[in-house]
Amino acid sequence: MILVTNASVFVISFVNSVLDGNYWFICEKPGGESLFIIGEWPLYFIGFEMFGILVLGLFYIPMIILRKKGVQFAVR
Numbered sequence: 089m090i091l092v093t094n095a096s097v098f099v100i101s102f103v104n105s106v107l108d109g110n111y112w113f114i115c116e117k118p119g120g121e122s123l124f125i126i127g128e129w130p131l132y133f134i135g136f137e138m139f140g141i142l143v144l145g146l147f148y149i150p151m152i153i154l155r156k157k158g159v160q161f162a163v164r
Contacts, residue, residue, distance in 0.1 A: 090137065097133075 100112050110116055117129045126135045154161075 090141065093137075093140070 097112065097114060101114050103109070104111055104115050110118075115129075117132060126132060151161075
């Protein structure tokens with residue numbers, strides 16, 4: 089999933105160059121203060137990725153527990 093996100097960043101950076109924009113705050117750091125933006129450009133991308141991995145991991149923990157208990161997930 090992280091590879092798909094990083095590939096999307098590459099596509100959006102091309103869109104930014106064509107439209108002279110700053111979508112996804114790839115070209116420069118956004119204004120204001122945020123708990124998730126730690127560091128200057130481009131170092132805050134590392135914080136974004138670490139936060140994303142943490143959130144995905146937290147969502148996946150219940151699935152690990154249920155699989156260890158033997159719960160089968162139906163795919164339809």
